[in-house]
Amino acid sequence: MKRYYFSIPMVLLLLSTSLWAVRVNAPAPDFNATDTNGNTHTLSQYRGKYVVLEWHNRLCPYTHKQYASDNMQRLQKEWTQKGVIWFTVISSAPGRQGYMTAAEENAYVQQVHAAPTAVLLDPSGQLGHLYGAKTTPNMFIINPQGVLIYEGAIDDRPTTDVADVPGATNYVAQALEEAMAGEKVSVPVTRPYGCSVKYGD
Amino acid sequence: MTHYRDGFPHCDADVVAGVNWISMSFLLVLLAIGASSVHSFGAASPPVPVKAELVSEASAGNPGRSLSLGLWFEMNEGWHIYWLNPGDSGEPPRVEWHLPEGFQAGTIQWPTPHRIADHTLVDYGYEGNVLLIVPIHLPATLRSGGAARLEATVKYLVCRDICIPETANLTLSLPIRKGGMTASKWRSQFIRTRARLPRHAPASWKATAVEERNQFILTLRTGATEREAVFFPFEVDQIKNAAPQQAVPLQDGVRLSLQMSDLLLKPVSRLRGVVVLGDQKAFVLDAPVSHGAR
Known part of the structure; x- marks a missing residue:
């Protein structure tokens, strides 16, 4: 009977904390990208800081909802003031x-x-593609140790309605608050919602 | 979850089927000439690539009985709306009903969706035209002779290479008449759509799934060799929507390999969804998932 040392619930618990978390809680892949002012940024150069990646398409109604309500700008201001590096990323291919x-x-x-x-x-x-960004917006948070601690939606209201912003739970703010307080991120993965990222072929 | 069934939900199919269709056609022509008694108004404005309309299968409602309404979407070429699980992006249409007292609306009966590829992503939805059938029940206290004003606010996203969110305020004036149900001009569209609703899998079928590494291996035993199978999960993000689904025919069914979603944090205990076999035959499946040896 020795080989049944691990009970089924225990195995499930172990699996649920490791194998299912395909990306979150693992080191975030390093990248090298150029910004709109011609400067290059790597992820590794920001070790020691929180990094937020925000996939963006200003003509997408879901992105528009966050900017028309001033919500995204507020988040950017609040968290960069707290030392977070915030990258807006545009992956639309030319012509799209x-x-x-x-x-x-x-x-x-x-x-x-x-x-x-x-x-x-x-x-x-x-x-x-490196991050598997699917939608705009699609949010990722990397902690100071370079580990991905959140990926998914901006909030819990998958709509294009500006009126839904005030009552929404913002997953990015929630994850940053929890992580900075030394707590476990309570919602580390959600389904991103929005327009598809307009990749090229 | 949405209740799927064939035939005429909550309604006496015999009554409709038993109508004399020749006299009914004549009646319908008269109705059409005399400013059709089933009015509907689409609220979509011109540049919108989709027309939405609230329609009824029957030309009149019967107090105390049920009938089928439909949300009819007519899309320009290349545009699509979404299934209840929209896949990698998008969102399904949502309806808010404004009905007279005592009227009860059921849930949408979703026809089998299509895989809609957008470069490296895959969504689930409908292109061209689609009818989303919703059963409604009429109160028995309704008086015959008048008309009921039915209203639906439908919020939906329509996409091609770009997406447009739409809100349509749809109305339908439904005459109330005691007696047999008579068909509206939409009847044939309802019949065609019902043929596309997924059926319950026969009781003799057996669907099971095993989770292996980063895959779900879904085995469906139907008693016959199935050469094609495509699975559409009801739940978002159980599988990688864009990954190819490999179907291996078995002597008594089919085995389907589905890549697990990267977004899963917990084990999946059931795979529920629609499987489409050869000849576009679609069935609702509910397969328990066992966690195989790793």
């Missing part, structure tokens, strides 16, 4: 919706008073 030149994007950032650390341009979709 949401593709922006550096100049166009800089004008937009100014116009809507967005406040990310930088906007990374990813027209090849390389960064998007």
Whole structure:
């Protein structure tokens, strides 16, 4: 009977904390990307800081909901002030919706008073595929040790309705608050909702 | 979860089927000429690539009985709306009913969806035209002779390479008449749509799944060799939607390999969804998942 040392519930518990977490709680893949001002950023250079990745397409109604309500800008301001590195990432391929030149994007950032650390341009979709970004928005949080601690939706209201923003639970703010307080992230993975990321072939 | 069934839900199919169709056609022509008694108004404005309409299978409602309403979507080429599990992106249509007192609306009967590929992602939905059937029950206290105003606020997302969120305020004036049900001009569309609703899997079938590494191996035993199978899960993010589904015919069924979603944090205990076999035959499956040796 010795070989049944691990009870089934125990095995399930072990599995549920390791094998199912395919990406979250594992080291986030390093990247090298260029922002709209021509500067390059790697993930590894920000070891010691929290990094947020926000997949973005300004013409997507789900993205629009977050910017028209000023919610995304508020989050960017609040968390960058607390030392978080916030990258807005555009993975739209040339010719597809949401593709922006550096100049166009800089004008937009100014116009809507967005406040990310930088906007990374990813027209090849390389960064998007590396993280498996599916939708806009799709949010990822990497902790100071370089471990992915959250991936998924921006909040719990998968709609395009601006009126849904105030009552929503914002998963990104919740995860950052918990992690910074030394707590376990209570909701580490959610289904991202939104428009598909407009990748090239 | 949505209740799936064939035939005429909560309604006497015989009554409708037993109508004399020739005289009914004549009646319908008269109704059409005399400013059709079943009005419906789509609220979609011109640049929108989809027309939404609230329609009824029967030309009149019977106090104390049920009938089928439908949300009819007519999409321009290349545009699609979503199934109850939209796949990698998008969202399913949502309905808010505004009905007279005593009227009860059921849930949407979702026709079998299609896989809609967008570069590296896969969504589940409908292109072209689709009718989402919703049964409603009429109160017995309803007086014959008048008309009931039925209203539905439908929020839906319609996408091609881009997405447009829409809100349609749809109305239908339904005459109330005692007696046999007579068909509206939409009747044939309801019949065609019912043929596309997934059926309950026969009791003799056996569906089981084993979780192995990063895959679910779904085995469906139907008693005959099945050469094709595509699975659409009801739950979001159980499987990698864009991954190819490998179907291996068995002597008495089919075995399907499904890649597990990267977003799963907990073991999946059941795979529930629709399986589409050859000839587009679709069935609702509920397969318990066992966690095989690793």
